[in-house]
Structures are given as structure tokens and as C-alpha cells.
Amino acid sequence: MATKIYIVYYSMYGHVAKLAEEIKKGSSSVEGVEVKLWQVPETLPEEVLVKMGAPPKSDAPIITPNDLAEADGILFGFPTRFGMMAAQFKAFLDATGGLWRTQALAGKPAGLFFSTGSQGGGQETTPLTAITQLAHHGMIFVPIGYTFGAGMFEMEKVKGGSPYGAGTFAGDGSRFPSELELEQAFHQGKYFASIAKKLKSSS
Numbered sequence: 292m293a294t295k296i297y298i299v300y301y302s303m304y305g306h307v308a309k310l311a312e313e314i315k316k317g318s319s320s321v322e323g324v325e326v327k328l329w330q331v332p333e334t335l336p337e338e339v340l341v342k343m344g345a346p347p348k349s350d351a352p353i354i355t356p357n358d359l360a361e362a363d364g365i366l367f368g369f370p371t372r373f374g375m376m377a378a379q380f381k382a383f384l385d386a387t388g389g390l391w392r393t394q395a396l397a398g399k400p401a402g403l404f405f406s407t408g409s410q411g412g413g414q415e416t417t418p419l420t421a422i423t424q425l426a427h428h429g430m431i432f433v434p435i436g437y438t439f440g441a442g443m444f445e446m447e448k449v450k451g452g453s454p455y456g457a458g459t460f461a462g463d464g465s466r467f468p469s470e471l472e473l474e475q476a477f478h479q480g481k482y483f484a485s486i487a488k489k490l491k492s493s494s
């Protein structure tokens with residue numbers, strides 16, 4: 292049976308969505324892996340989103356908490372708000388109490404990816420503070436570590452991401468993921484899928 296990977300994200304301006312698409316390509320490149328993209332529900336009213344200059348959402352379906360239980364591995368992606376995950380994503384996770392009660396997600400591998408506006412704005416604190424969510428659900432955090440290799444040591448050009456997962460810098464919103472950041476996202480998808488597949492086949 293195929294290993295089912297869910298990539299679940301929130302993206303207001305499209306940066307996290309772009310990483311999610313690339314991660315999907317990476318996961319899909321692993322044989323015997325099925326990948327599905329999902330987004331979490333928006334919590335802000337349309338008039339606020341308009342004032343914030345948010346473009347229309349992608350066409351990824353909206354996930355409900357119970358959908359998570361079907362996955363063999365889940366990658367969670369979100370933009371930073373004051374160094375932590377956006378409230379939209381937290382609101383979704385706050386609705387997973389039923390899954391927590393039965394520990395339905397326990398033992399499933401989980402990865403994290405993220406976008407910040409600036410350097411020092413949360414490329415490490417955003418995933419680090421998200422680990423509490425995984426711990427309470429009993430999920431197995433799969434960081435990318437330094438498996439991306441030389442790309443982790445890029446010093447000439449600005450590059451998002453960290454050992455915790457793939458990332459990008461949105462800047463004032465006009466900067467979109469660089470080639471190297473997209474390569475890292477692809478790598479995360481592939482690396483994570485290979486681990487999820489191993490875990491599934493050994494269970």
C-alpha cells in the first residue's frame with residue numbers, strides 16, 4: 292500500500308504555498324508515495340484580508356482535523372507571526388483535540404516548513420515553537436538537519452530554511468523563494484517521504 296503524505300499549510304501571500312508545491316514534487320519523486328496538498332481554514336474576514344493585500348487562496352482543498360488521521364506522515368507549513376506560527380494554523384491545531392484524546396497521530400512522522408519576512412525574524416523560533424504541537428500529539432519530528440549538504444552553508448546569497456526545515460524570506464512580500472530555497476524544499480519533501488515510507492514498511 293502506498294505511503295500517504297499530507298502537506299498541510301497556511302499561506303497569506305503565497306510564499307508558503309510555493310514551498311508546499313515544491314515539497315510535494317520532492318515527496319512525489321519517491322516511489323510508492325502518494326502526496327496530497329491541503330490548506331487550513333482562514334480565520335480572518337474577507338474585508339481584513341483585502342486591507343492586508345492578500346491575494347486569492349490557492350485551490351488546495353481545505354482540511355478538517357479528522358483528515359489528518361488518514362496520513363502516514365504530515366508536513367506542516369506556515370508563515371511567521373511574531374516569531375511563531377500564524378494564528379490561522381494554531382487555530383486549526385487547536386481543533387485537533389479529538390485526535391489528541393485518542394492519540395490518533397502518535398507515531399506518525401511530521402516535518403515543518405515556514406516563511407519569515409526577515410532574517411532573524413523566525414527561521415528557527417517558528418519551527419522550534421511548533422514542536423510542542425507535535426510532542427503533545429506524540430508525532431515524530433523529522434528535521435532535515437544538514438542533509439541538504441552544501442546548500443546549508445550558503446553565505447553569498449540570502450537563503451531561508453534551517454536544520455528544522457525548508458524556509459524562505461518574503462522580505463516586503465515581493466521576494467519569492469530562490470532557486471536554492473526551492474531545491475531545499477524539494478529535498479525536504481523527498482527526504483521526509485523516504486523516512487515516512489521506511490516507518491510505514493516497518494510497522
Ligand SMILES: Cc1cc2nc3c(=O)[nH]c(=O)nc-3n(C[C@H](O)[C@H](O)[C@H](O)COP(=O)(O)O)c2cc1C
Pocket residue numbers: 301302303304305306307308369370371372373374375406407408409410411412413461
Ligand atoms: C502580523 C504579522 C506578524 C509578522 N511577524 C513576523 C515576524 O515575527 N518575523 C518575520 O520575519 N516576519 C513576520 N511577518 C511577515 C510574514 O512572516 C510574511 O508575510 C510571511 O512569511 C509570508 O508568507 P506567506 O506568503 O506564505 O503568507 C509578519 C506578518 C504579519 C502580518
